[in-house]
Amino acid sequence: MTLAEELASKRKSAQASEPAVAKQAPVVGSQIGSTQFHSLLQQEISVTSNTVSEQIVNYIKYSLCRDSTNIDVFGMYMASSSTLRNKLIDNWMKTQQVQQETRAKSVNYLSLEFLMGRALTNSLYNMEVGQTYAESLRDLGFKLEDIQSEEQDAALGNGGLGRLAACFIDSLACMNIPAWGYGLRYNYGMFKQHIENGYQTESPDYWLKHGCPFPLVERLDREYVIRFGGWTEMETVNGKMHFKWTGGSMVKAVAYDCLCPGHHTQNVANIRLWSARPYTEFQLGSHNSGDFYNAIKEKADSENITFVLYPNDSTEEGKKLRLKQEYFFVSASIQDIMKRADEMQIEYKDLANHFAIQLNDTHPALSIPELMRVLLDEKDFEWEDAWKVINKVFSYTNHTILPEALEKWPIHICKELLPRHTDIILEINRRFLLQIQQGGATADMIRNMSLVDDTGCRYLRMANLAIVGSHAVNGVAALHSQIIVDATFHDFAVVDPSKFHNVTNGVTPRRWIAQCNPQLAHFITKHLKKAGYIQREVDWVGNMDLLKHLVQLEQQPAALQELLNIKLLNKQRLARYIERHVPNCGGKIPETMIFDTQVKRIHEYKRQQLNILQAISFYIQLKAMTPEQRSKTFAPGVCKIFAGKAASAYENAKRIIKLITAVGDIVNNDPETKDFLRVVFIPNYNVSSAEIIFPATEISEQISTAGMEASGTGNMKACMNGALIIGTLDGANVEIQEQVGDDNIFIFGALTEQVNMIRQKFRAGQQLQLPKQMKDALEAIKSGMFGNVDYFAPLVNGLMSGNDYYCCVVDFEEYNQVYIEDVLPTYRDRAMWATMMLNNVARMGFFSSDRSIQNYCDKIWNVKPIQVGGLNME
């Protein structure tokens, strides 16, 4: 659909929902909106108008300066969200007041990524005004859904790590915890992905094109100066050495507050996002020397710091701008936290009683030397006293054990950009190494644990800095936390075992059930209410353990049928979406097919290549069968749905995308097979498309090489929505299996220890025999069945050699066997499948991010809820 067609159809659907009376009335100029809407627009309305409709019309007129002749659906979105923001600001001010008065300890979640998705639907739901808005908009002649879909995703994150931060902020707000997120307001977020001729192309995501989008509030009153470069000055006062960082260049950080309402409470969490601005105090020198234009240019360049989100590809290393970004972020956030401490009259030595600072991965690790510098150089602390504060304030979450993803910075770059911080880090290191040496650490241990990597140009190791500076370090799933202790950071765990924790990730049931799958939410509410466990939806959304009572429905065929019907509705919604967005999908997707999805970043360790090789193998098998055999083995067919972005510099990931679309071209258009197999690649995976994909998922592919996926959260979203996992014992899959039971999940593949052994064998020169079906699939690619033989060669040759780091060769046979001998026959038994779905929905309570946040509160932060406004917002 072209944009013009899309707008026309939106106008039509808005018209279709107009009340009968509005249709007859002649409307001059505009084709949208009810008579009431247009007559309100013509009135002069007081600015204190009270009904939602009046507020919306007010905004359209007095902020957008639009009238009956030129209002459109996007304008309605702007108006709806802005009126909602007013209410949100009221609640935020109440929250702030309570925080001020109680000086309650707050969580400060430092994350360079927040993958928020859309905010309007979420805020309407959490603030419990969705009905009010739907009705008001209906009166004005609009459909809420049309208005909601006008919103652009806020995509200030790459994937799982950023989405986790977003889910955690939601839980914190819902649980009445005083909570602040800190991040960056990038002008350009995650790139938009297009599929052109089967290849990924990228275009910039300029999400700020309409100014300051909901629910952001520009805070020009909250700004700080950030320094880069310069040198350290030393002076001795009363026999004591003092250090002062000075010189260099300056940039300003301006705050944008992203207000996040809790559900069924007036508590609001605030994500404070920093934007870089020129520091306007000109040095006289450059003026006088006549170098005015260069001076201006330098100022303009300073805004580059928050220009764009860094992609998490492996080419990140050594990018000076990224280091600048990290320090800019950290400096502004620490200054803001100190200012909040001042406002509450908190003494800096007591900082840890009032502030917990969580480092989401090592990206904000510089906040450790930054706070150290502020306490030592500006607040006159002794080293030991400052270090005590630091150690009580900070805690660190590790997100990956892939060696190429562990951050390290060349010391010479650090020295140039952050001379004083580099000295502080080296002093932290000196003291730390001395201490462990006295404790009996071996030379090997000291080399491993040093904050300095002495190879090559010498690097600072950010993970080691984060561990040494924090009082708690956690992994994000039980298996991952175990690997950290056993391998990645083993020596640290030997020296201080009590520092290491596990907090298994979770996802918010507000967005990932209630908002994206209202039919399922209704089902849950209805049945829990009938059985007397709850009164209404809020009771289980905030207490997901209650879902376990749903297993009683196993004995009720009618309830199981309801669950199948809900899945079917969501599959139909996704099928329509695919038919609209995937040109080579082969026409109407049969809704009886298994909807099998693998949606996540494209990465070799996540093994989309294993999945697409299976599809090729299915295709080869189907082609060799008679129609009867096809039905017997493959009915009712499989629709393999992929979505995900490849980092723009990650060539093999891009090859995998092209292979998926090329296989789709053949398979989806082959009349012999298209009723049994489809392969589709949905472009531009983001939070909003995830909200359509997960409710429709029946089989969720969670097939990473064991030991490589820290947790995964897509797996949780899928199972909560009644999908069954086919997967390896990796990340949180291990705990999902524990919760749902062995019978309600399809597990295959080598275990972490086996993967390690296999890799040792590879290194010793051993090669594995290729399983026949895999060989056939690889030969098919090589033979040109999907074209582009040379382009696919690096993928094919890697696997053909029988020596692959990601162990596809090892796992392929069992993966196929489980699919054909277990998944497909089980699916044909509809009652059995429905029972398994029910068990997945009912037993996923553990994976609510509320549980994760409760774990952090208890084990790591020691924070407690506050009460904002009345007990409940009724």
Ligand SMILES: *Cc1c(COP(=O)(O)O)cnc(C)c1O
């Ligand atoms: C949940 C989510 C992720 C993380 O998915 P994994 O399968 O855990 O890698 C990434 N991107 C988006 C948009 C998500 O919603």
